[in-house]
Amino acid sequence: MNLKQLAESLGLSQTTVSRALNGYPEVREETRLRVEAAARAAQYFPNARARRLATGRAMTVGHVMPLTEAQEMVNPIFADFIAGAGEVYAKEGFDLLLSMVPVDGIEAAYRQMAANASVDGVIVQAPTIDDPRIPLLQDLGLPFLVHGRTANHHSYSWLDVANIRAFRRATELLLDLGHRKIALINGQENLDFARRRRLGFEQALDARGCAANPDWMRSDIMTEQYGYRSAVEMLDGDDPPTAFLVSSIIPAIGIRRAAGERGLRTGRDISIITHDDALSYIDNEGITAPEGPAFTATRSSIRAAGQRCAQILLSLINDPDQPPIQELWETDLTLGRSTGPVPT
Template sequence: MNLKQLSQLLGLSQTTVSRALNGYPEVNAETRRRVLEAVRETGYRPNRAAQRLATGRAGSIGLVMPTADGIYSDVHFGEFLAGLGDEAVKHDFHFVINPSHPDDEAATCRKLVASGNVDAIFLAYMREKDPRIPMLKSLKTPFVVHGRTIGVPTDYPFLDIDNTGAFYDAARLLAQLGHRHFALINGPDHLAFAMRRKKGAKRALAEHGLTLPEECIYHARMTDEQGFQAMERFLRLDTPPTAILCSSTVLALGAVRAINQAGLKLGQDISLIAHDDVLPMLRPENFSVPLTTTRSSLRAAGQRIAQRLIAGILNLEVLPQQELWKTDLIVRASTGPAPAGKPA
């Protein structure tokens, strides 16, 4: 089907259909909805070269994917991309994915923007004083950050979850249950979300006169194997922790395996709370002992970031530039009172 046939089907002029597809603000919302619905039903695809000439837009969102020896695929990032895709497909937007060594990401972002192949870009894996932020602020291409950096003014568009609040709530619950010996299995220590989660846990413990010793903090890639290794190490301590905080249900999967192999009972001998990104293949309620979690959907975050970027590109609506989502604390069987007889 071509543009002429689509316009005849809808009883609209070719100009109106084209303007609806290209996000012109003078096309009302109902007409745009009719056009997009017809596009989905008929499978119509505009000539992208002609569309770019007419609008000056590429119809693409750019992202830089870190890759190097020792960096493995990340199920969390995949779920986030699925959310981006859910929204992008509604508006016939594409992704331009540029691989980069982690040390070169700022330069790669600049090159991607300079190529003219993207209308907007999003950033992830935020670090302390992240150099990509000032670089992108100096350019004209719209961007949204998933997360927030640390140590610089928060004067850029972002969507983040309250990582500090999430792990404050989790640690406070365990302290209220009488636990006195804690451990944290966290993400890589150079990433901002991991810094904030450690900060939240320490703040809650300090309010109860407790500490989180360095030997009870483990930073690593968020994989099953790293969770297992961390938990094994903690169980070998002279005073093993009875309360564990995990930055992911993937880490928790390995931690629970180590707990089971040690002959301990989750929720009785040891309590555990994990952060749940709502990964469809790893639901906390399906663990042998259902996990207590802090919860916020990565897929929903991806959808929202794509919605914000595309709305800005197509002038569809004005959306918030900065969003900090609260997490839900879901209590299940993996948390219980501190076991009797443990040393204070």
């Protein structure tokens, strides 16, 4: 269906239909809603260039990712987040601008986006404890949302997982099972989420009169090999842990591999609890036996987080004067086959 046919089916002029679809303010709300509904039903999409001219917007959202050795583009967590956000952008007629820049080029990338008006807003991912991107974006006046948050998180919009409570609950479960030798395989602790997860872990131990053992704590980029190497070092030591608390299912798979090579059965000889982002590529539910998921996990969907972050950011773009929108998501603690009582 073309514009002429859509207009004829509605009994309206082509000009009115075009203006309704492209966001011109003089079109009555009732008419705009009727035209949009008919366009969706007919799978008709307005010209993107016309919509940009009508609204004065770029109709684009920016994601700036630093180029590091972490290989973000093949990271399933990043990929699922972008997939979720992209669904919302496409539905609302926005494009996604993904800019990969050197770490020392992040500030220049944001300044160029603001100066060129090439994006209407940006999403900030993997915030550090005191992230310099936040005051920069505030100074630039560019609408933004943070996926995560910083230590001082009161003045901007963010969506985060309740990391402290999640890891406190997970540690308490291991303590209830009799484990006292618990290792923490964490993300990079300059990142805010990892700091909070460590805090939850330490709070749970302290409440039971236990102390965290520095020899059983690691912090690094969360790859399968990182989990494997950490587990090998600990399990081959003189005093190995009986349980692992892990910040991602990706290193948890490496820990399980190291345990298996040593003849240790997860859930019986060794226990593992992981944070699980319900990834489409590595799905805890998809590596199950009839008796349940492979891993006991604190679950939170990264794809759903991407969708909600996109929705919030578009709301901020449409109404930049509204108060900050802040959401804290709880996790589900689901039991799998990777945990059991401490072995005697």
